[in-house]
Amino acid sequence: DPFPPEYLYENVLKPLFANTQVAPYVREVSDIFLKVYLELVKHSRTEVLISPRELEMMALWLLVEISKRQKLLDKENGFLKEFKMSSFFNDDEEMHVDKKLSRDDILTLAKHFAFDLGKNLIPKENLDEFSKRFKPPVSQKFNAKPVAKSGFVMTESRQSIAHVLDRQLKLREWRNENKMLSDAQRSGGLGGVILEGSPAAGKSELALAVLKEAGYRKINEKTILPPGSHKVFYHIRVSMSMPEKEALLIKAFREGAVVLIDEINSSSMMERLLNDLTMGVYKGKRSKNPGFMVIGTQNPIHMDGRRAPSNALLRRMLMVSVPNYTKVEQSQILQHRNTNPRIITQLVDTYNQQLEIAEKEHLSPAPTLRDLIKVADDYKLPVKVKRQLDSKVSGNRTTITNSWSSTSSSERPLIRQEKVRRV
DSSP: OOOOHHHHIIIIIHHHHTTSTTGGGHHHHHHHHHHHHHHHHHTOSSSOSOOHHHHHHHHHHHHHHHHHHHHHHHHHHHHHHHHHHSTTSOTTSOOOOOOOOOHHHHHHHHHHHHHHHHTTTSOGGGHHHHHHHHOOOOOSOOOOEEOTTTOOEEOHHHHHHHHHHHHHHHHHHHHHHOTTOOHHHHHOSOSEEEEEOOGGGOHHHHHHHHHHHTTOEEOOTTOOOOTTOOSEEEEEOTTSOHHHHHHHHHHHHHHTOEEEETTGGGOHHHHHHHHHHTTTEETTEEOSSOOOEEEEEEOOTTSTTOOOOOHHHHTTSEEEEOOOOOHHHHHHHHHHTTBOHHHHHHHHHHHHHHHHHHHHTTOSSOOOHHHHHHHHGGGBOOHHHHHHHHTTOSOSHHHHHHHHHHSOGGGSOOOOHHHHTTO
């Protein structure tokens, strides 16, 4: 049964916000979160869609974001104080040197995080109604672009998912950096994120890109971590044996490391261990090193060999649906990989035809985005045309296409129709 809102306010949210910048507005912020909570309860059928842990997660995301923004304001305050003390400043002029986030700023952030978490919990058939009621206005237009450290092309459908992963990493770092947190702030919320989508969705590639962009480096099971090595992660692949997977999970837990797990729903044995670790305990003992976090990927449960996660694990992890890339996004990815624009549409159409056939006829393995990229890389623009793109000499796509056409056959690969069909 769901908890009464007043109980959640007094025992879950209010303690998290004690002695923070949110404290003066704790009732208003809590009301924002509790409205989303009640909406999810309303749509609950066989089981409650939201627990106190998800409410804690909203609150913790808010505290981390406020901390990040206040640090920027503190730097600005320091600069203003120095300027005020200089001879250039007129003492008769008023200058505020103690800027803090305003009430409106905090309430706007609270609405944003309440919606961003709630949309992953609401049933798909109720998402449009939920979005109309709770989605904050979006001011800027999104443009797909490569992520600097990994080269991964961040498209619109991946941006919000990447933000969820990044917030979890920022929460982990906030906890490591602040030693005076309360027990609720240090151990509340969820233990990680599960990305669910088809093999064509590029789940692991997205997770790896976010980790690399955040400054995390991959290490193996033989690595001995020196004290203070916080930004590291392990990668548990499907090919590893069950004893190897469990040993690496326990090692990551004891070290307070991040672990990326491919196909997390392929084994019930590993799930039992994860239930304990994501609660912060192993064999009844807590880790001496905080920061353990799980990022799991999984294919839909209707696929062979996959099973639905238990309710216990779902209450400890945030499940995020990763849709297949749209044709527009697939084209954007190939454009950023410098694929010849004349072949992009043909490649994308053929890939989607083959994907549809594989799904209808239950063929395995189905083609993935990696397969599309592998074929597309045979059709990259020659170096001199790439230079035109990079230097913005060509004014539009027609100019680029004409430049490609003017190159000699020895400078560009032949386009083989039969190879395209095998994507």
